[in-house]
Amino acid sequence: MIRSFSLALAVFLLAFAPGCGGGGMGSPGGGGGGGASATATISKTVSGRFGLAISTSFQPAEWDYTLFQSFPGLTAPLGNLQPQHIRLQGISQGIPQTSSSTWDFTILDAITQPVLTVADRSPEFQIAKAPPFMYTAGDSGNSFLDLTFAPLAGYTQNLVEYYNVPGGFPAPDGQHASPSGIPITWWGIYNEPNINNNLTPQQYVHMYNTVVPAMQAVDPSLRFAAIELADFSGQAQAWVPPFVSGVNARVDVMATHFYSSCNQKDSDQQVFATVPGFASEVQFFYSQMATNPALASVPVWVTENNVNADFQGANGMSTCNPSQVFVTDQRGSSAFFAAWRPYVFSQLGKAGAQALYHWDFAADAQYGEVNASTSQLQLSYWVDYWLERMFPSSPGAELLQYTSTDNTDLELLPVANSDGSVVIMVANHAVNAATDNDGPGTPRTVVVDVSALGAFSSGALLLIDANTNLANGPTETPVTPSTQVTISLDGYGVAFLTLKP
Structure with missing residues (x-):
């Protein structure tokens, strides 16, 4: 961007028509729970590179x-x-x-x-x-x-x-x-x-x-x-x-x-x-x-x-x-x-x-x-x-296929790394009210089914939202691996679930 750019950019709002996201879900921990719930099932099938x-x-x-x-x-x-x-x-x-x-x-x-x-x-x-x-x-x-x-x-x-x-x-x-x-x-x-x-x-x-x-x-x-x-x-x-x-x-x-x-x-x-x-x-x-x-x-x-x-x-x-x-x-x-x-x-x-x-x-x-x-x-x-x-760009990772019951308000990004670990990102962009401008978002809870991926020995969850400490950043919390992991977001935010073999 240049500060003196043309006013042609004023039509920017027309840039892209509304549409649904590419696979959604999600909610990461640290939140208070509540809100609408969704289920996301992660497959071990690889759909491409990320x-x-x-x-x-x-x-x-x-x-x-x-x-x-x-x-x-x-x-x-x-x-x-x-x-x-x-x-x-x-x-x-x-x-x-x-x-x-x-x-x-x-x-x-x-x-x-x-x-x-x-x-x-x-x-x-x-x-x-x-x-x-x-x-x-x-x-x-x-x-x-x-x-x-x-x-x-x-x-x-x-x-x-x-x-x-x-x-x-x-x-x-x-x-x-x-x-x-x-x-x-x-x-x-x-x-x-x-x-x-x-x-x-x-x-x-x-x-x-x-x-x-x-x-x-x-x-x-x-x-x-x-x-x-x-x-x-x-x-x-x-x-x-x-x-x-x-x-x-x-x-x-x-x-x-x-x-x-x-x-x-x-x-x-x-x-x-x-x-x-x-x-x-x-x-x-x-x-x-x-x-x-x-x-x-x-x-x-x-x-x-x-x-x-x-x-x-x-x-x-x-x-x-x-x-x-x-x-x-x-x-x-x-x-x-x-x-x-x-x-x-x-x-x-x-x-x-x-x-x-x-x-x-x-x-x-x-x-x-x-x-x-x-x-x-x-x-x-x-x-x-x-x-x-x-999601380090080098060496990158393999995208995993998934299904979700909410592809409208939740964005899911599951990848498998070369060391056998899996990272699943859940971003909650559910709007609280149609007129909100920098609103709070609305809570979402997601049950992430990872049973198809096999057993893991450890896990961690990291949440970034309105409560994140700006001086030090968010802190990962341990998660006990299970076939299903529940993630809750209190409003706008993102969660990263990491599972290690």
């Missing part, structure tokens, strides 16, 4: 670049998320070329250099925008001056030289080189081209085919993420086929972005109803990519995801809905998120997506896993922390 990495994002710019200066200890909780290829999206003053002859990496590197030391030390650097002077009237919201994209290609080459070439690159204002010397392998080519700078699908294909070879000429080892679409009503259908048929440069990942809303007034029910559509879009990507042999084995990553894409515009008004006063959507870090994100995670992973990125790591209650003003962890942090630990 391997969805969880990652997170940063947007280096003048409003947030002091994060690690203010809170240097944040690299520890960032690393504890075990994120894959952390995403960097420098915009505004985070774009280092300030004129045709001057550069300033101060703001960009204030975020980038600490990130380069964390986790896999291999971020995805998204080249979200060109320097302002490459656009009409020097305004980064306007059209490109040069639709050959040769100036943009030159800029991207300098970025690669700065981070990946010893000694960096020379410029009229001096030599510029990354102080760490840690190279960046993964690069995203532009941000949401469908809502930025009046680009057409064909122009984006030309941009991609121009920029990627130019960057490879500097460093042939680079890897590339394509499109990074603002994925709402009809956009994938308009943009993916032209790209698939027209691209001739290297593509390592096809990427897209999913938000459930752009209006804080949308009800919980409306927000949850968008989730099955995310999975359908991923399946559409794969169906189109299969028509081009060069893309047939390329994975789909969701490089931005959160509940609400709106943000405060001029005079405190909503950017997506300019006639409304902007209101922070608390559902990005409340108990609602503990039901919504696991539901999204399960649906996307079952559809074959291989990475899911939170937008973004340090922000407010609407967006952040961490509160950027205080460095305190939010509930969203613990949801992502445990999704990655319960």
